[in-house]
Amino acid sequence: MDQIRDAILADDLDAIGGLPTPGSYRAVLVRKDEQDMFEGLATKEKDPRKALHVEEVPTPEIGPGEALIAVMASSVNYNTVWTSIFEPVSTFGFLARYGRLNDLTKKHDLPYHVVGSDLSGVVVAVGPGVNKWKAGDEVVAHCLSVELEDPAGHDDTMMDPQQRIWGFETNFGGLAELSLVKSNQLMPKPAHLTWEEAACPGLVNSTAYRQLVSHNGANMKQGDVVLIWGASGGLGSYATQMALNGGAIPVCVVSSPEKADIVRSMGAELVIDRSAEQYRFWKDEENQDPREWQRLGAKIRELTGGDDADIVFEHPGRETFGASVYVAKKGGTIVTCASTSGFLHTYDNRYLWMNLKRIVGSHFANYREAWEANRLIDRGLIHPTLSKTYAMDDVGQAAYDVHRNRHQGKVGVLTLAPEEGLGVKDPAKRERHLAAINRFRDI
Numbered sequence: 001m002d003q004i005r006d007a008i009l010a011d012d013l014d015a016i017g018g019l020p021t022p023g024s025y026r027a028v029l030v031r032k033d034e035q036d037m038f039e040g041l042a043t044k045e046k047d048p049r050k051a052l053h054v055e056e057v058p059t060p061e062i063g064p065g066e067a068l069i070a071v072m073a074s075s076v077n078y079n080t081v082w083t084s085i086f087e088p089v090s091t092f093g094f095l096a097r098y099g100r101l102n103d104l105t106k107k108h109d110l111p112y113h114v115v116g117s118d119l120s121g122v123v124v125a126v127g128p129g130v131n132k133w134k135a136g137d138e139v140v141a142h143c144l145s146v147e148l149e150d151p152a153g154h155d156d157t158m159m160d161p162q163q164r165i166w167g168f169e170t171n172f173g174g175l176a177e178l179s180l181v182k183s184n185q186l187m188p189k190p191a192h193l194t195w196e197e198a199a200c201p202g203l204v205n206s207t208a209y210r211q212l213v214s215h216n217g218a219n220m221k222q223g224d225v226v227l228i229w230g231a232s233g234g235l236g237s238y239a240t241q242m243a244l245n246g247g248a249i250p251v252c253v254v255s256s257p258e259k260a261d262i263v264r265s266m267g268a269e270l271v272i273d274r275s276a277e278q279y280r281f282w283k284d285e286e287n288q289d290p291r292e293w294q295r296l297g298a299k300i301r302e303l304t305g306g307d308d309a310d311i312v313f314e315h316p317g318r319e320t321f322g323a324s325v326y327v328a329k330k331g332g333t334i335v336t337c338a339s340t341s342g343f344l345h346t347y348d349n350r351y352l353w354m355n356l357k358r359i360v361g362s363h364f365a366n367y368r369e370a371w372e373a374n375r376l377i378d379r380g381l382i383h384p385t386l387s388k389t390y391a392m393d394d395v396g397q398a399a400y401d402v403h404r405n406r407h408q409g410k411v412g413v414l415t416l417a418p419e420e421g422l423g424v425k426d427p428a429k430r431e432r433h434l435a436a437i438n439r440f441r442d443i
Contacts, residue, residue: 001022001025001026001070001177001178001416003019003020004016004019004022004070004122004124004416005070005416005418007019008070008072008121008122008416009418009422013122013136013137013138014136015136016070016122016123016124016135016136017125017134017135017136019124021059021068021124021125022059022178023058023059024056024057024058024059025056025057025059025176025177025178026054026055026056026057026176026177026392027054027055027056027057027114027175027176027177027178028052028053028054028114028115028116028175028176028392028395029052029053029054029055029057029112029113029114029115030051030052030053030083030084030086030091030112030113030115031051031053031111031112032090032092032110032111032112032113033111034051035086035090035092036086037050037051037086038051038085038086043085043087044403044404046085046086046087046403047085047400048080048081048084048085048396048399048400048403049396049397049399049400050396051084051085051086051396052084052115052395052396052399054392054393054395055112057112057114057176059178060107060171060172060180061107062125062126062127062180063104063127064104064127064128064129065127065128065129065130065182065183065184066126066127066130066180066181066182066183067123067124067125067126067127067130067133067180067181067182067183067186068123068124068125068126068178068179068180069119069121069122069123069124069139069141069178069179069180069181069186070121070122070123070124070177070178070416071119071120071121071174071175071176071177071178071179071415071416072119072120072121072122072195072199072414072415072416072417072422072423073119073120073121073194073195073196073198073199073389073412073413073414073415073417073423074116074118074119074120074174074175074176074199074412074413074415075116075118075174075196075199075200075202075203075386075410075411075412075413076116076175076390076395076398076399076402076410076411076413077117077118077203077204077234077402078234078338078340078402079117079165079167079168079203080115080116080117080167080168080175080399080402081399081402081403082168083113083115083168084115084396084399084403085403088343091113091168091169092113094164094168094169094170095108095109095110095113095169095170095171096109098164098169098170101147101162107171108170108171108172109171110171113171113173114167114171114172114173114175114176114179115167115168115173115175116167116173116174116175116176116179116413117143117165117166117167117168117173117174117202117203118140118141118143118174118199118200118201118202118203119140119141119174119179119181119199119202119415120138120139120140120189120193120195120196120198120199120423121138121139121179121195121415121416122136122137122138122139123135123136123137123139123186124178126183127183130183132183132186133183133186137186137188138188138189138191138423138425139186139187139188139189140186140187140188140189140190140198140199140201140202140374141166141174141179141181141185141186141187141202142185142187142202142203142206142364142365142367142370142374143165143166143167143168143185143202143203143206143364144157144158144163144164144165144166144185144364144365144366144367144370145163145164145165145166145169145170145181145182145185146160146162146163146164146182146184147160147162148160148184149162150162156216156366157366157367158210158216158363158364158365158366165364166181166182166185167179174199175392175395175413175415176415177392177415177416184367185367187370187371187374188374188378189423190374190377190378191378191424191425191426191429192380192424192425192426192427192429192430192432192433192437193377193384193423193424193430193437194420194421194422194423194424195414195417195422195423196386196389196412196413196414196417196420197384197386197412197437198377198384198423199412199413200384200385200386200409200410200411200412201238201373201374201377201382201384201385201410202370202374203364204234204235204237204238204410205238205373205374205376205377205382206364206365206369206370206373206374207235207238207337207362207363207364207365208235208236208238208239208242208313208373209238209242209365209369209370209372209373209376210362210364210365210366210369211239211313211335211337211362212226212239212242212243212311212313212335213242213246214365214369216362216366216369217335217360217362218311218313218333218335218360220242220243220246220248220311221246221247221248222246222247222248223247223248223249224243224248224249224310224311225248225249225251225300225304225307225308225309225310225311225329226239226243226248226249226250226251226309226310226311226312226313227251227253227300227309227311227312227313227324227327227328228240228243228250228251228252228253228313229253229312229313229314229315229316229320229324230253230254230255230315230316231250231252231253231254231259231263231268231271232252232254232259232260232262232263232408232409233407233408233409234385234402234407234409234410235315235337235338236252236313236315237262237263237266237385237409237410237440238382238385239313240252240263240266240268241266241382241383242376242382244266244267244268245381245382248311249270249304249307250263250268250270251270251271251272251300251303251304251309252268252270252271252272253271253272253274254271254272254273254274255273255274255275256273256275257273257275257276259273259408260273262408262409265439266439266440270303270304272296272299272300272303277295277296277299279292279295279296279323280292281293281319281320281322281323282319288322288346290322290326290348292323293322293323293326293327294326296323296326296327297326297327300327307329308327308328308329308330308332309327309328309329309332310328310329310332310333311328311332311333311334311335312324312325312327312328312332312333312334312335313335314334314335314336314337315336315337315338315339315340316338316339316340316341317336317338317339317340317341317342317343317345318339318341318342318343318344318345318346319341319342320341321334321336321345321346321347322345322346322347322348324336324347325347325348325351325352325357325359326347326348326351328355328357329357330355330356330357331355331356331357332355332357332358333357333358333359333360334357334358334359334360335359335360335362336359336360336361336362337361337362337363337364380429380432380433380436383433383436383437383439383440384410384437384440385408385409385410385440386409386410386411386412386440387407387408387409387410387411388407388411388412389411389412389413389414389420390411390412390413390414391413391414392413392414392415395413398411398413409440
């Protein structure tokens with residue numbers, strides 16, 4: 001690994017293809033024999049620091065259509081938290097099923113799972129049939145892994161029956177010194193960003209794009225009022241930027257004055273601080289309070305001058321979903337992914353069916369959507385929201401902080417990169433966007 005890292009740091013990328021592929025590498029992983037370690041504990045009591053390990057693992061064989069990437073930086077997403085606490089299920093079931101698919105996928109079914117669904121780095125080698133990418137290319141990766149052998153996936157690859165999230169439902173993820181991806185996961189690294197900045201948007205930026213902008217999601221248009229839950233967070237911060245530069249009107253819901261300042265620094269003017277308003281959407285574990293939904297709806301109309309939300313950008317799930325269905329306008333759209341507060345949603349269907357509202361499920365993005373989302377980053381129209389960067393040995397703490405919602409925006413992880421600030425190839429372009437980059441890094 002030292003030769004590859006040194007060649008990248010020296011900007012001698014042409015030499016990468018001539019270097020030997022390492023037989024092993026350091027990776028962040030969970031172990032199959034520990035998947036029951038949190039049994040009986042409440043979700044918040046489960047500690048990712050106990051389950052995530054940094055270990056040396058063998059380098060996987062590169063198959064047809066695959067690429068091996070030297071990972072300079074990665075990031076922590078909520079799926080890494082789920083993997084580390086083995087919720088809602090252990091990911092080893094995903095790996096076992098994938099391993100049974102064919103001889104090529106058997107390698108994914110291992111007693112350990114290398115995690116991570118983001119990366120920025122350099123192509124080390126490619127398998128047969130890969131023509132678009134070569135050793136030495138600087139890349140980022142999106143996390144959609146598909147087999148593309150079924151006709152259902154050729155209109156929208158998210159509909160492929162063998163669609164999986166790399167690093168969550170497959171092995172050899174991005175929180176490592178090396179990673180194995182399908183070549184159609186790769187996209188050009190934006191040249192004005194550092195390794196850690198480039199690594200952090202992939203999953204959340206693409207997810208926000210499909211959920212909010214794409215015709216497969218809410219199909220946002222100019223002038224739409226968009227209620228964005230968790231607007232300063234890893235997902236919501238990208239949705240806020242897309243609403244602003246897409247001509248929509250974001251109403252940003254946050255949970256503290258500090259987070260309110262963050263979204264205002266992005267350019268958002270309409271902000272709801274849940275802590276200040278003291279919304280209590282649930283009376284107890286079994287019963288919601290429609291009066292609180294009404295109070296939220298009144299607040300939205302107060303801020304917008306009388307308009308309800310055309311689109312509700314949902315991802316907290318159980319805690320907020322009843323309110324989201326209620327406050328969407330007649331004919332409006334509730335577009336949902338994730339469910340970080342719980343997967344079982346309860347809402348009053350009268351407010352949906354009698355007001356002709358739609359609930360749209362959204363899950364990550366297809367290659368075209370991910371490519372377009374990355375293009376927005378490359379053109380400086382969307383900026384990474386990286387608030388803190390950890391060393392790879394501290395990934396457990398990073399995941400713990402995300403699990404406890406102690407972070408803002410995204411948290412990055414240095415893998416092969418020895419320090420922050422490296423990897424910028426276009427300093428002039430960076431200078432043009434530096435004020436915005438720094439503003440979003442200071443969140």
